Amino acid sequence: MNKVVFIGAGPGDPELITLKGKKWLEQADVVIYTGSLLNPDYLKYCKKDAELHDSAKMGLTEMLKIMVEKIKAGKRVVRLHDGDPSFYGAIQEVMTALDKEGIEYFRIPGISCLLGGAAALNRELTLPNISQTVIITRPEGRTPVPEAESIRKLAVSQSTMVIFLGAPHIARVVDELQIGGYSKDTPCQVVYKATWPEQKIVKGNLEDIVEKVKAQDITETALIFVGNVLDPKAYDLSKLYDPKFTTGFRKGED
Secondary structure, eight states, X not given: OOOEEEEEOBSSOGGGSOHHHHHHHXXXXXXXXXXXXXXXXXXXXXXXXXXXXXGGGOOHHHHHHHHHHHHHTTOOEEEEESBOTTTTOXXXXXXXXXXXXTOOEEEEOOOOHHHHHHHHHTOOSOBTTTBSOEEEEOOOSSSOOOGGGOHHHHGGGOOEEEETTOGGGHHHHHHHHHHHTOOTTSEEEEEESTTXXXXXXXXXXXXXXXXXXXXXXXXXXXXXXXXXXXXXXXXOOOGGGOTTOOOSSOOOOX
């Protein structure tokens, strides 16, 4: 029996799908894709006779029914996600349901919009003496967030933060960050539709970012980056290139 293939398509630019993901997408007989978030240009990789289903119009039961029926009919089935489904992809409940049906599956990872956004900003998210930790989180919306993981509590670490699904609530997010301990002059940058043709970048700090984002009419499909790595005044150089530092591949200079 065939296996369902979960493919992370990448953040938006169709050329950012992995070679392996593209190969399996080209071979698929049935493709269930995230139509509300996925760049439709990814579907150009599909066979002309591939059966396409937009999951934005489905519930879990309907999507699972298609997967099970098509796999049992000997079809090659792909579930195509935007970005990488490991973050806020609701993939676990689908895999659990497939387990109950006795349907096997495997995953091909994709490039997250987190990485696409960092590339768009031309920033390294971990810098020596600035931050060595990246927190990936989201504000509470219709999906609750554990109290211990609230933005204000996570902000105590003063590490780099990347906030998904926060654009509609950016004023509340900024308030929580400052209550948690970030100063009002902490750099904050928002990337809308990272790597898409319509990508926008809004740069500011926690004092002015809300008004700047509102002025650009950004209310969804955006990431909020927070932390001093975005505009470092000074940071220590990495030991990786330090000529005096000995590694497993070279001896340091005296």
